[in-house]
Each structure stands twice: as C-alpha cells, then as structure tokens.
Amino acid sequence: AQSVTQPDIHITVSEGASLELRCNYSYGATPYLFWYVQSPGQGLQLLLKYFSGDTLVQGIKGFEAEFKRSQSSFNLRKPSVHWSDAAEYFCAVVGSNYKLTFGKGTLLTVNP
Amino acid sequence: EPEVTQTPSHQVTQMGQEVILRCVPISNHLYFYWYRQILGQKVEFLVSFYNNEISEKSEIFDDQFSVERPDGSNFTLKIRSTKLEDSAMYFCATSWREDSPLHFGNGTRLTVT
Numbered sequence: 001a002q003s004v005t006q007p008d009i010h011i012t013v014s015e016g017a018s019l020e021l022r023c024n025y026s027y028g029a030t031p032y033l034f035w036y037v038q039s040p041g042q043g044l045q046l047l048l049k050y051f052s053g054d055t056l057v058q059g060i061k062g063f064e065a066e067f068k069r070s071q072s073s074f075n076l077r078k079p080s081v082h083w084s085d086a087a088e089y090f091c092a093v094v095g096s097n098y099k100l101t102f103g104k105g106t107l108l109t110v111n112p
Numbered sequence: 113e114p115e116v117t118q119t120p121s122h123q124v125t126q127m128g129q130e131v132i133l134r135c136v137p138i139s140n141h142l143y144f145y146w147y148r149q150i151l152g153q154k155v156e157f158l159v160s161f162y163n164n165e166i167s168e169k170s171e172i173f174d175d176q177f178s179v180e181r182p183d184g185s186n187f188t189l190k191i192r193s194t195k196l197e198d199s200a201m202y203f204c205a206t207s208w209r210e211d212s213p214l215h216f217g218n219g220t221r222l223t224v225t
Contacts, residue, residue, distance in 0.1 A: 034213060043118075043203060043218035044155070051211075090155060099168060100147070100205075100214060104154040 002027040002093045006103035013081050014111045021076040021106050023065075023091030032094040033074040035065055038105075039087045047089075050074060061085070086110045118204050118217035125224055128193050133220045135187045135204030144187045145205040145214060146179065148172065155203065161187065162210070194224045 003026045013019055025031055032051050036044040048059025055067040065076045074091060091103045117136040125131050137144055146158040160167040161179050169177075178190045187206075191198055201221050205214040 032211065036216070041218075043116075044205075044216035046213050046215070049213050092155075094211070099157050099160060100145075100155075101157070102147075102155040 002031065002101050004091050004093050004101055004103035006089075006091055006106050008106045009104070010107045010109065012109040012111060015083050016080050019076075019078045019081045019085070019108070021089050021091075021108070023074045023076065023103060024072050025074060025091070025093045026072065027093055030069075033065075033067060034092045034094070034100070035059065035063070035074075035076050036090045036092060036102075037061075037087050038090065044090065047076070081108075081110055083110045083112065116204055116206055116215050116217035118202075118220050120220060121218065122221045123223070125194055125222070127196055127224055131191050131194055131222060133189045133191075133202050133204075133222070135189075135206075135217055136185060137187055137204070137206035138208075138215055141206035141208045141215070143167075143207045143210055144179075144181075145207075146189045147203040147205060147216075149201040149203065149219075150197075151200070158189075158202075191222075194222075196224050198222060199224045 005024045007022050034049045035047040038044050047063050048057050050057050050067045058064050063078050088105045088107045090105045092100045119134045144161040147155050149155045157170050159169040159173045176192045201219045203219045204217045207214050
C-alpha cells in the first residue's frame with residue numbers, strides 16, 4: 001500500500017524568503033502525486049499535480065514541485081513566500097486503487 | 113470555477129444521535145469520496161462511490177456509516193449513532209474520472225458532545 005511522509009510538522013519562514021516543503025512517498029509503481037493547501041477553516045485546494053512527463057511541475061500561487069524518482073520525493077517550493085501563504089500543506093499520492101493517501105501535513109507560519 | 117458544496121459547515125450533535133452530512137458535487141463529476149480529518153491528524157480516506165455503489169471503503173467506515181445519492185445530485189454521508197470519536201472535519205471530494213484530481217469541498221466540522 002502507498003504511504004506519504006512529510007517530515008516537517010511545522011515550518012516558520014520570513015516573508016520574502018524561499019520555501020521548500022518535503023514529501024517522501026512509498027509506492028511500487030509510478031505514482032500520481034499532489035500537493036493540497038488548507039487555509040484555516042477552509043477545505044483542501046489543489047496546488048499542483050504530477051502524473052507523468054516533465055518532473056518539474058508548476059502550480060497555482062507561484063508554487064512548483066519536483067518529482068525525483070531516485071529519492072521517492074516530491075518537494076514543494078516557492079522562491080518568495082507571501083504572508084497569505086500561511087496554511088497547512090498536504091502531500092498526497094494516488095496508487096493503483098485511485099484512492100488518495102495523505103501525509104500528516106506541514107503547517108507553514110510566515111513571519112512579517 | 114465550479115466547486116463542491118458541503119452543508120452544514122458546522123454540526124453539533126449529541127452522542128448516539130444520527131447525523132447526515134451533505135455534499136453537492138460538481139455537475140459532471142462521476143466519482144465521489146468522503147474523507148475525514150480528526151483535529152491535529154492527517155486526512156483519512158473513508159469511502160469512494162461510483163455508479164450508485166461503494167467502490168471501496170476503509171476500516172474506519174464501519175456499519176455506523178452509510179453513503180447514498182438520494183436524488184442524483186446530493187451525495188450524503190450518514191452516521192447512524194454518533195460517538196465522541198466521530199468528532200472531526202468531514203470532506204467531500206469529487207472527480208470526473210477515476211484518475212483525475214479530486215476537488216474538495218470546504219468540509220463539515222462535526223462536533224459530538
């Protein structure tokens with residue numbers, strides 16, 4: 001069965017700084033990978049997805065993620081963080097059963 | 113952009129009572145899911161639903177839970193006799209194909225007292 005690990009429970013960055021949120025997955029074949037963001041009191045919004053092809057994928061709000069098969073990773077990056085990016089970020093993988101398996105999430109705090 | 117709508121946004125109920133959580137999927141979506149997020153924990157899969165039947169369910173989805181599409185538009189999750197540990201955020205998600213990204217609603221916060 002597939003699984004997702006997000007090693008960082010909480011990350012704090014200053015506004016304008018770069019950001020990288022880590023995600024490692026476990027799945028035997030080529031996975032479908034996603035990053036979702038959850039703002040307080042809100043639902044889950046899709047940031048970006050990887051199905052196949054170019055391993056560097058662009059998403060909304062200036063985010064990007066890179067699929068690295070050799071490291072079983074799909075880290076999320078943003079070159080310059082804005083205060084409105086403060087939220088919880090979830091990495092997720094879809095395996096052969098088309099069911100999403102989520103990581104535990106990384107809470108991002110942005111300092112002014 | 114079309115979105116998944118969930119009602120109510122917050123439901124408070126007493127232990128042992130039945131609750132029904134409602135979801136209106138995006139109109140051309142065919143695959144429906146319920147996920148749950150207990151406070152401070154990760155989002156967990158509950159059940160998937162396609163062609164008017166359950167495709168898959170997790171071990172969380174026991175006999176106290178049921179899903180249906182009563183009128184072809186709403187997609188509901190019923191908990192027959194709520195327990196304290198059912199307190200969580202419940203998310204409905206839909207997709208138009210089995211392998212396309214899920215679109216999530218804003219969730220229903222269920223509080224069981």
